[in-house]
Amino acid sequence: MEPPGAETVVVRYGDMSTKSSRVRRGMEERLVENIEALLADRGVDGDVERRPTRPLVWTDEPTAAAEVAADAFGVVSASPARTLPAEPEAIVDAMAETARTHYDGGSFAVDARRAGDTFPMDSEDLGREGGQAIWDAVEGDFEPEVDLDDPDFTVNVEVREDAAFLYLTEFPGPGGLPLGSQRPVVALVSGGIDSPVAVYEIMRKGCPVVPVYVDLGEYGGQDHRARAVETVRTLGSYAPNFREPLRVVPGGETVELLADSLEQGRMLAFRRFCLAVAEEVALDVGAAGIVTGEAIGQKSSQTTQNLSATDPITDLPVFRPLLTMDKNDITERARAIGTFIDSTIPAGCNRFAPAQAETSARLDRLREREPDDLRERARDAVADLELVEP
Numbered sequence: 001m002e003p004p005g006a007e008t009v010v011v012r013y014g015d016m017s018t019k020s021s022r023v024r025r026g027m028e029e030r031l032v033e034n035i036e037a038l039l040a041d042r043g044v045d046g047d048v049e050r051r052p053t054r055p056l057v058w059t060d061e062p063t064a065a066a067e068v069a070a071d072a073f074g075v076v077s078a079s080p081a082r083t084l085p086a087e088p089e090a091i092v093d094a095m096a097e098t099a100r101t102h103y104d105g106g107s108f109a110v111d112a113r114r115a116g117d118t119f120p121m122d123s124e125d126l127g128r129e130g131g132q133a134i135w136d137a138v139e140g141d142f143e144p145e146v147d148l149d150d151p152d153f154t155v156n157v158e159v160r161e162d163a164a165f166l167y168l169t170e171f172p173g174p175g176g177l178p179l180g181s182q183r184p185v186v187a188l189v190s191g192g193i194d195s196p197v198a199v200y201e202i203m204r205k206g207c208p209v210v211p212v213y214v215d216l217g218e219y220g221g222q223d224h225r226a227r228a229v230e231t232v233r234t235l236g237s238y239a240p241n242f243r244e245p246l247r248v249v250p251g252g253e254t255v256e257l258l259a260d261s262l263e264q265g266r267m268l269a270f271r272r273f274c275l276a277v278a279e280e281v282a283l284d285v286g287a288a289g290i291v292t293g294e295a296i297g298q299k300s301s302q303t304t305q306n307l308s309a310t311d312p313i314t315d316l317p318v319f320r321p322l323l324t325m326d327k328n329d330i331t332e333r334a335r336a337i338g339t340f341i342d343s344t345i346p347a348g349c350n351r352f353a354p355a356q357a358e359t360s361a362r363l364d365r366l367r368e369r370e371p372d373d374l375r376e377r378a379r380d381a382v383a384d385l386e387l388v389e390p
């Protein structure tokens with residue numbers, strides 16, 4: 001719902017506001033570019049204006065533009081709004097007009113906020129005057145009731161030094177930092193439920209992502225790969241100006257070798273191979289680290305002991321945004337961001353996991369058992385990777 005005369009979107013951000021003014025300015029510019037790219041990608045008109053603390057989108061489609069802006073990383077919320085002079089009379093009149101258009105009975109409230117000290121009224125008085133104006137505007141047709149705690153209808157106003165913004169709805173955003181405000185990372189995407197959520201979470205913190213899928217050959221198959229491609233496509237819709245093709249790295253030969261030669265430690269040797277692959281790609285693209293979808297104890301291969309045995313294959317930091325999350329919460333997140341359906345494409349792959357899972361691997365034993373040339377294998381596989389545009 002938008003107020004009559006709405007012609008803008010008020011964009012609010014969170015963590016960026018704690019930065020120094022120089023850093024914040026850079027991030028605001030980044031955020032503006034990202035919102036512009038999202039609007040263009042989704043075919044919604046809008047001109048984004050960088051303003052201190054509140055970027056605006058000038059648009060003929062405020063509700064659609066607010067929904068798009070609320071998908072930008074860094075944004076806490078976005079509201080389709082009407083811009084008004086920062087003057088009590090103009091604001092109170094617009095509140096009454098908004099109520100005449102949208103109020104259809106029940107309780108109501110005015111939520112007024114004020115920044116700066118040039119406005120000649122405090123927010124409580126503005127709320128009271130606006131409430132009275134709304135009451136007068138609708139009492140002929142309804143029996144209005146004021147309820148400040150749980151109203152059916154709320155008219156919000158944010159008064160700033162140079163303008164006021166009247167709005168009825170807030171679309172929640174992901175929070176975090178604007179994409180591109182951190183160095184890129186390489187993400188290992190298997191297309192399961194977890195790794196796409198990990199990618200989303202690291203993007204939410206500002207890191208552009210180079211996605212990598214290790215093809216399992218006979219142990220994977222077209223559908224296993226399709227899950228990765230589809231989830232990367234969905235994730236790309238949040239990052240149109242940072243979209244990277246999926247790097248599909250042929251791992252079939254190594255997976256077969258591990259399946260034939262290792263019972264104990266097979267999964268962990270494969271995980272180490274994946275990390276070595278990711279490191280090769282990271283060196284190539286200048287990425288600052290590697291992202292996986294692992295969470296402590298979610299699978300036998302993901303005990304803290306096992307994680308400590310896989311990481312030493314790489315010198316890069318391994319980022320695990322889901323480390324302490326529970327499966328239910330991860331699944332809920334996957335549904336919310338739209339990757340869940342893709343992740344549940346039946347992959348029908350052959351069983352690579354050993355009958356007896358290892359939960360407390362020792363690095364020295366793992367090194368003895370795994371092929372000596374795991375790194376070279378990773379290097380060779382990366383040399384043969386295929387770029388797949390999702």
Ligand SMILES: Nc1ncnc2c1ncn2[C@@H]1O[C@H](COP(=O)(O)OP(=O)(O)OP(=O)(O)O)[C@@H](O)[C@H]1O
Pocket residue numbers: 187188189190191192193194195196212213214215216271274291292293294299301
């Ligand atoms: N074939 C693969 N290609 C790329 N990365 C992979 C692959 N298999 C596993 N990974 C990485 O290792 C992590 C743990 O792997 P695991 O086998 O436990 O996950 P999964 O169930 O296949 O997928 P997910 O963790 O995405 O739900 C994944 O989150 C992912 O980051």
